[in-house]
Amino acid sequence: MNRVPANLLLGGALVAAVAAMAALSLIWTPHDFAQMNIRGKFQPPGAEHWLGTDHLGRDVVSQLMAAARNSMAVALIAVAIGGTLGTLLGLVAAALGGWVEDLVMRLADLGFAFPALLFAIMLAAVFGPSLGNAILAIAFINIPVFARVARAAANQIWTREYVLAARAAGLGRFAISRDHILPNIAAPVIVQATIEFAVAILAEAALSYLGLGAQPPAPSWGRMLAEAQTLMYLAPQLAIYPGLCIVVAVLGFGLLGDGLRDLTDPRLARAR
Numbered sequence: 473m474n475r476v477p478a479n480l481l482l483g484g485a486l487v488a489a490v491a492a493m494a495a496l497s498l499i500w501t502p503h504d505f506a507q508m509n510i511r512g513k514f515q516p517p518g519a520e521h522w523l524g525t526d527h528l529g530r531d532v533v534s535q536l537m538a539a540a541r542n543s544m545a546v547a548l549i550a551v552a553i554g555g556t557l558g559t560l561l562g563l564v565a566a567a568l569g570g571w572v573e574d575l576v577m578r579l580a581d582l583g584f585a586f587p588a589l590l591f592a593i594m595l596a597a598v599f600g601p602s603l604g605n606a607i608l609a610i611a612f613i614n615i616p617v618f619a620r621v622a623r624a625a626a627n628q629i630w631t632r633e634y635v636l637a638a639r640a641a642g643l644g645r646f647a648i649s650r651d652h653i654l655p656n657i658a659a660p661v662i663v664q665a666t667i668e669f670a671v672a673i674l675a676e677a678a679l680s681y682l683g684l685g686a687q688p689p690a691p692s693w694g695r696m697l698a699e700a701q702t703l704m705y706l707a708p709q710l711a712i713y714p715g716l717c718i719v720v721a722v723l724g725f726g727l728l729g730d731g732l733r734d735l736t737d738p739r740l741a742r743a744r
Contacts, residue, residue: 480731486724490717494540503531505538506689514707526696526710527703536717539691542603543721546685547672550607554614555665561615562622563653566630567645577623580616587613589675592684606685610675614668621664625657659736667729670722677718693718 502522509529517524523532565576592609599605629635629652638648679685680694688695693714700710 477731477734479727480735483724483727483729483731486720487728490540490721490724491544493537494544497534497537497541501531501534501537503534505530505534505691507531523713524709527699527707532710532713535691535696536693536713539693539696539714540717540721542686542690542692543673543676546603546607546610546676547669550610550672550676551614551665551668553607553611555618555661555668557611558615558618558620559622559654559657559661561619562624563626563649563657565619565623566626566653567649573623576619580619583613583616589678589682589684592679596684601684601687603686603690606676606679609679610672613675614672617668618661618664621660622657625660626653629653629656663729663732663736666725666732670725670729673721673725674718 507530509525512521512525512529513527515521515525515529521531521533523536526532526535561576561580565573589609591612592606595605595609596602626649635648635652638652643651676685677692677694677697680692681698683695683698685694686692696714697711700707700714703710
């Protein structure tokens with residue numbers, strides 16, 4: 473019996489903690505995250521404000537909880553869009569082959585040439601900075617990643633005996649892709665999606681830090697870091713708290729993805 477990888481357990485625990493904080497913020501936070509109290513700014517941790525208040529008197533815990541909700545939502549939507557489109561492109565490329573496969577892969581290479589930050593700046597210049605534009609930018613950089621993963625996994629499945637038998641029985645390429653290829657490439661796609669969650673959370677924080685993501689009063693770990701950078705000598709904890717949240721979330725999803733890969737890869741399973 474294969475043992476569950478330690479990185480899978482640790483990553484799952486960290487992700488569960490972040491997800492629980494985000495889910496709890498939907499129904500409860502200690503205070504209104506947007507409520508300002510200038511007279512109560514820079515309060516130390518206490519019974520009323522567990523981690524103190526920021527330079528505007530807002531409760532830090534409430535902001536961290538609400539920011540977790542936004543980060544998880546951005547990652548989920550962006551990865552879902554990029555993963556769906558990229559997987560479909562990879563399936564089409566593997567099914568048709570030839571010039572279609574070459575075209576899809578060259579478009580994927582072109583997509584890698586446009587980082588999320590550059591794409592977000594372009595969207596912000598045209599439509600203005602917003603969380604929606606940040607989601608589109610992060611989803612865009614995920615499409616070529618999933619296209620490559622799906623195409624590579626699908627090409628291996630196309631050589632299997634049961635796929636050759638399905639082709640001999642008269643099934644079309646798209647029917648085979650739907651009924652046989654897609655279910656068998658689900659594992660590597662899910663593993664990649666988990667890893668891309670970490671990338672999406674980090675990208676959202678970076679875009680918000682630069683003012684291209686969530687706009688006030690919507691909370692964001694990245695914008696909390698940006699607001700705290702001028703207060704490092706006065707209140708360094710205001711940068712430490714959101715920084716730790718980003719580290720925990722990115723590390724959790726990264727470990728979870730590595731653990732799922734170790735669990736689903738037969739070669740790694742045999743090595744254990």
